[in-house]
Amino acid sequence: MSSAVKIFQGRFGRVALLDMDAPLVGHAHHHCHILIKAGGADSAFRVRGERAPLTDESAVVVNAWEHHAYEHDAPPGQHTLILALYIEPNWLAEIQRSLALSAHPRFFPNKCVHLSAATRKLVEEFVLELWWDDEVSPGRLEDLLFNLIIAVVESYTGWRDLASLLRTRPPVAMDSRVRQAIALMRRDVARELDVDSVAAATGLSRAHFFHLFQRDTQVTPLVYANVLRFEAAVERLTLSQEPVAEISEHLGFSAPGHFSRFFRAHLGITPTDYRRKVNLFEPPAGEASELV
Numbered sequence: 001m002s003s004a005v006k007i008f009q010g011r012f013g014r015v016a017l018l019d020m021d022a023p024l025v026g027h028a029h030h031h032c033h034i035l036i037k038a039g040g041a042d043s044a045f046r047v048r049g050e051r052a053p054l055t056d057e058s059a060v061v062v063n064a065w066e067h068h069a070y071e072h073d074a075p076p077g078q079h080t081l082i083l084a085l086y087i088e089p090n091w092l093a094e095i096q097r098s099l100a101l102s103a104h105p106r107f108f109p110n111k112c113v114h115l116s117a118a119t120r121k122l123v124e125e126f127v128l129e130l131w132w133d134d135e136v137s138p139g140r141l142e143d144l145l146f147n148l149i150i151a152v153v154e155s156y157t158g159w160r161d162l163a164s165l166l167r168t169r170p171p172v173a174m175d176s177r178v179r180q181a182i183a184l185m186r187r188d189v190a191r192e193l194d195v196d197s198v199a200a201a202t203g204l205s206r207a208h209f210f211h212l213f214q215r216d217t218q219v220t221p222l223v224y225a226n227v228l229r230f231e232a233a234v235e236r237l238t239l240s241q242e243p244v245a246e247i248s249e250h251l252g253f254s255a256p257g258h259f260s261r262f263f264r265a266h267l268g269i270t271p272t273d274y275r276r277k278v279n280l281f282e283p284p285a286g287e288a289s290e291l292v
Contacts, residue, residue, distance in 0.1 A: 002268035010281030041074035190252030
């Protein structure tokens with residue numbers, strides 16, 4: 001059974017060390033996403049409809065709102081230890097302007113990045129510190145995390161070139177009707193998505209709504225709605241003392257077991273396991289607090 005070893009959450013996003021032995025459903029994040037094998041068997045993700053190997057030499061990188069799924073293709077009984085980085089683009093932009101467009105849908109031009117020996121050493125140091133040190137400071141974690149991110153993306157020759165990346169921005173802004181649909185979805189994340197109702201509320205046919213939504217967000221309405229619901233669950237599990245059963249009810253699940261299956265399908269662990277393992281980091285002293 002998949003489980004979490006450590007989870008850290010803060011203004012940087014989330015850092016999770018996950019012991020995986022089962023696949024995950026296709027999903028997306030608003031974060032830019034870096035996945036590194038920290039131990040165990042080789043495995044893979046499916047990104048942009050293609051297999052992306054997760055090995056000692058190859059990390060998987062996923063753009064914000066890019067559909068992906070974990071494919072645990074290791075032999076039966078073998079686990080894969082994954083260092084999963086869910087990075088808030090705004091945090092990166094604060095630290096280094098060259099990373100201001102890390103939320104861009106083409107920030108990572110490829111699905112995989114080669115890990116040099118030096119980067120592997122950074123990974124090992126990072127994992128060891130997370131594994132053994134429950135008292136790692138927010139400043140120390142952010143330094144380690146940023147250095148690791150830079151090491152991973154350094155192989156992309158164009159990541160510092162903002163002008164080049166800006167030229168690849170989609171030529172049209174998000175359609176106002178898509179924005180309206182997202183507002184409706186955000187307003188009630190607990191309601192099961194009724195695509196016909198949302199399409200009608202925006203004055204579109206179902207087919208036209210699907211086309212515009214996928215064009216502007218890169219994912220289907222259902223995947224987007226599930227992302228909103230999952231992130232709402234993470235926020236409540238982290239920031240409230242509500243029992244898991246109450247969170248399940250608040251998010252519109254008919255039974256806690258359904259909530260647990262939904263959460264496990266997206267992250268590989270149960271809501272209870274997430275709450276037990278997560279460490280919430282406040283910003284370093286002297287900096288404004290910001291809810292992630």
